[in-house]
Amino acid sequence: MIMDKLPSGSWRARVLIGENKYKTFSGKDKKDVQLRAAQFEAERKMDKPDDPYAGMTVGEAMERYVEAKKNTLSPSSYREFTRIRLSNLSALRNVKLADLTQEQVQLAISAESADHSPKTVRCMHGLLSSTLKMFRPDMTLHTKLPQTQKSEIVIPEEVDVMSLLATVRGSDIDAAVHLGALCGMRMSEILGLRWSKVDFDAKTIHICAAKVRGTNNKATMKLPKSRAGDRTIRMLPAVEAALRRAYQPGAEFVTTLTERTVRKHYQHALELCCGKHYTFHALRHYAASVMILLNIPVKYIADYLGHETEDMVNRVYGHIMRDKKDEIFARLEEYYDNVLKNPS
Structure with a gap:
């Protein structure tokens, strides 16, 4: 269930009923809107007792996701995702997918952040997020991730x-x-x-x-x-x-x-x-x-x-280009200084 406060001051609740399809409830009383949406959600679950993912654990879901995507992932991505599901996020591995909470995800990510780089942790979270989109699309993660570290580009002399x-x-x-x-x-x-x-x-x-x-x-x-x-x-x-x-x-x-x-x-x-x-x-x-x-x-x-866009070059080598622009401007400045001091 997704709750939103509208610009008018009213409340809106949305319950996922299909891929990118929602049943919407709205009103001025937040609790009333929330109750009606919760009742609808509960009734839907009762109508669908044979949910194939009901008893699936997070670990099983990640394995199924990685294997389902095997032929569309690059070999290195497949290798990395396989390593993550086997070696990381152990606190979540045996949690039932239906019982997973945002708090559990945040605690697991925070624990991994103590021993791994921000880039590696973000990769773990990316696998988990993609897995949930496939097997539990009603859950949207709002995890606070570690801040990425800007690495210095070392250019050989x-x-x-x-x-x-x-x-x-x-x-x-x-x-x-x-x-x-x-x-x-x-x-x-x-x-x-x-x-x-x-x-x-x-x-x-x-x-x-x-x-x-x-x-x-x-x-x-x-x-x-x-x-x-x-x-x-x-x-x-x-x-x-x-x-x-x-x-x-x-x-x-x-x-x-x-x-x-x-x-x-x-x-x-x-x-x-x-x-x-x-x-x-x-x-x-x-x-x-x-x-x-x-x-x-x-x-x-x-x-x-072999970069698809110029943006990558600008981002990675922007500092060099800025230095080059400064050099060109200095030459331009020197040229006009000489011209203006010695007008013909």
């Missing part, structure tokens, strides 16, 4: 990237590092890149698949995260050279290494060349920052990196 590229030359991660740093490709896109999508004649790379960890941590091929992820980019000479060094006749994938091995060898190379720590994903940030500093339009940067 150019001298470090150049040193890294020299260090990995001829190694088993030569191509992977070049594709990350100069093409801005995601790790999953690099692992899923087939030689058949590398055209040395046209000097292009068709990025149209990704290799991710699915259930049991097994490598699974999937489509890009969005339609924009399916893209064709031009090969820079340095990237072409790295790919030619890595090419092996008969091989299907550009790299046969696992994600774990690439990351391990990458961190070792960083230690050798600069003694610093940058995540592999930071190479993608480096590629974007170079394009921004070269004044390449945001639309083309988004297209090159």
Whole structure:
């Protein structure tokens, strides 16, 4: 039941009777409206004693939801949801779906917030919320979630990237590092890149698949995260050279290494060349920052990196673009200062 106070001062109660369909009760007396709605709701429950979800627990509902969505979720999302339903929200797992209260949900989420990041807790709540929409649509959650933490984008220094590229030359991660740093490709896109999508004649790379960890941590091929992820980019000479060094006749994938091995060898190379720590994903940030500093339009940067909208580029790299705007304005200011001081 959903209670609302209307602008007129009257009260309205709505009882869900179907998908997005409600029976409405209204009046000036809140208790009367609430009573009539409650009676209607009770009568409906008596008329439907064979509710297939009546005895289902929250844990069972989450399992059924995840399995029902299995073929529509990405392998990584399916793996994460499976992990959550097995390892998290234990306080709710044995609660009957029909008996679940907002207070129980809030207490469970607050408990999980003590040991997990806000992002992870929000993922737990997202699974629970989606499960309730499927099996108990009359319950809308109003949970107070932990505040998200704004993470700082770390962009490798150019001298470090150049040193890294020299260090990995001829190694088993030569191509992977070049594709990350100069093409801005995601790790999953690099692992899923087939030689058949590398055209040395046209000097292009068709990025149209990704290799991710699915259930049991097994490598699974999937489509890009969005339609924009399916893209064709031009090969820079340095990237072409790295790919030619890595090419092996008969091989299907550009790299046969696992994600774990690439990351391990990458961190070792960083230690050798600069003694610093940058995540592999930071190479993608480096590629974007170079394009921004070269004044390449945001639309083309988004297209090159495989973002569906320019908004993502603006949000992630906005601080760099602001710095660039300040630099451009300073040059503009200096120009007019000189012109106005020395009029012709």
